[in-house]
Amino acid sequence: MGQSFSRRDLFKLGGVAAASVAGASALAGCGAKSAEAKGYGGATTTGTTTEAGHFRDGLPGFLANKPEPITKIAEERDYDVVVIGAGSPGVPCALAALEAGASVALLQKEAEASAHGNSGSGIDLENSDPSHVAHLIGQLMTDSQHRPNRALIEMWAQNSGEAVKWVIEKSAAGGAQVIDQGNAQHMPLIKKFGYNMSFVTSFFGPKPYCVGDGMKAMCKQAESEGVEIFYSTPAKQLVTDKDGRVTGVIALMPDHTYVKFNARTGVVVASGDYQNDEEMLKYYLPDLQYLDQKQHGRTGDGHKMVVWAGGCIEDFGHTKMLHDFDAGPASMCDMPFLRMKMDGERFCREDTEMSLMNCYLRSEKDRGNYIEVFDSAYMEKAAAFPGKLVDPEGLRVYMPEEDVERKAVIPTMIGTYKADTLDELAEKLGVTDVSNFKKTIARFNELCANGADVDFGLKPDYLKTIDTPPYYGIHRHVRMSALCSGVKVNDDLQCVTPEGEAIPGLYAIGNVAGGFYGGIDYPLTVFGLNLGHNYTQGYVLGKRLGAM
Structure with a gap:
């Protein structure tokens, strides 16, 4: 089982493993459901696959049960960029793409923006010793058991100060209660390693006010600038062309009709983690079965859609964040x-x-x-x-x-x-x-x-x-604040196949994207790292896509 399978090999195997990698149908949801897919461990094919995060025969039921293709489309809408998820990575991504020149649709399955936490951190490069920044990158690698993609941590380190400052400005413009706490939360880290470094630290508060409220305010600002936000509109299926490129997403509107949102440049999946999907939780993090969730609505929708479009979930050893x-x-x-x-x-x-x-x-x-x-x-x-x-x-x-x-x-x-x-x-x-x-x-x-x-x-x-x-x-x-492992992406946050090939037009950011962490537990090396990396990935990718 230790060998790698090409697309052609998977096609020979047939079934869901082949269909989910190939993405050859017009819709990523094409393909019949398997009657054998029962429970979170249900196998549906006889071929070896790695989409689920490890070598196994067949896919677990929650990935194998691809929905039937949606063909009854009430309307099509055209945009440059479509972002799925109005949270801490998705809202910055949508607004950054708009400001870079793109037309943008932001789809949110809930009735309002949704996020949690208070602090998000970035590095003030102008006031930081570059060698100390490099050391911190290495320390984050160490504290995640040397498993992250270093390029993704470097993306945060080199862009986060600018990104967090921008999030503070834009959310404040929308009426958010937000301040820059600077180094206040980071003195233990600075003293421990003798760093000559400065941080930009957004703080949405005081509690019970949180970043969820901040993202609601940022959505107001985004709408005022021209982002079209569709609330209570869950994404259901990614759309692919005959070459496997993701060209849009089908979403269920509040009036229960389906609309196809075409994306000329790309679709960005920013839909959060999977802590509220019982089957996924038992499969990837069975040791959390008796621990409670803090969040709601985190059902792995984005993970599944990416897999059905040909992507894969990162290797076992998923990172969990449980705090009080x-x-x-x-x-x-x-x-x-x-x-x-x-x-x-x-x-x-x-x-x-x-x-x-x-x-x-x-x-x-x-x-x-x-x-x-x-x-x-x-x-x-x-x-x-x-x-x-x-x-x-x-x-x-x-x-x-x-x-x-x-x-x-x-x-x-x-x-x-x-x-x-x-x-x-x-x-x-x-x-x-x-x-x-x-x-x-x-x-x-x-x-x-x-x-x-x-x-x-x-x-x-x-x-x-x-x-x-x-x-x-x-x-x-202690309860689940977030699960920090997701689908595999490359250095540019583009979703990849099990063989590492980039899927054209499809990107993932935030907690639905893998590669930034890798240890068993979320590292508290940098206070506010998770929100900081969410903001940064959204900001960097949004600017890049908007300029295409």
């Missing part, structure tokens, strides 16, 4: 306070990043939940901890029991508590075994007194007793 920056202060989420599962059992060395906690909490019992515990002397005891402490008064906005104005938080996601006794704290946190909870704290205090953690090896500087009431606890619940 909301239960307590984000600046304290990586601090090495005592951590326990909900049954009161200590489970990791506490200087492990919050972004990796999901790896410990994948079971049906845990479901991404854990607690952090410290006492009322934490401002002194934890003064040298990495991050930034928030004082007791500042913690009150994260406490459901406190009657305060909730500023810069998402009220439904806060989970910080205070109690005079450990029994009371355990009850508030939802601990299932209070006796074990108190036993674990007693053991931790014993290790602190001895100055050596013989259980997990936490550094002595981080061993701080929990013995001064009132006591504090944070109940964190």
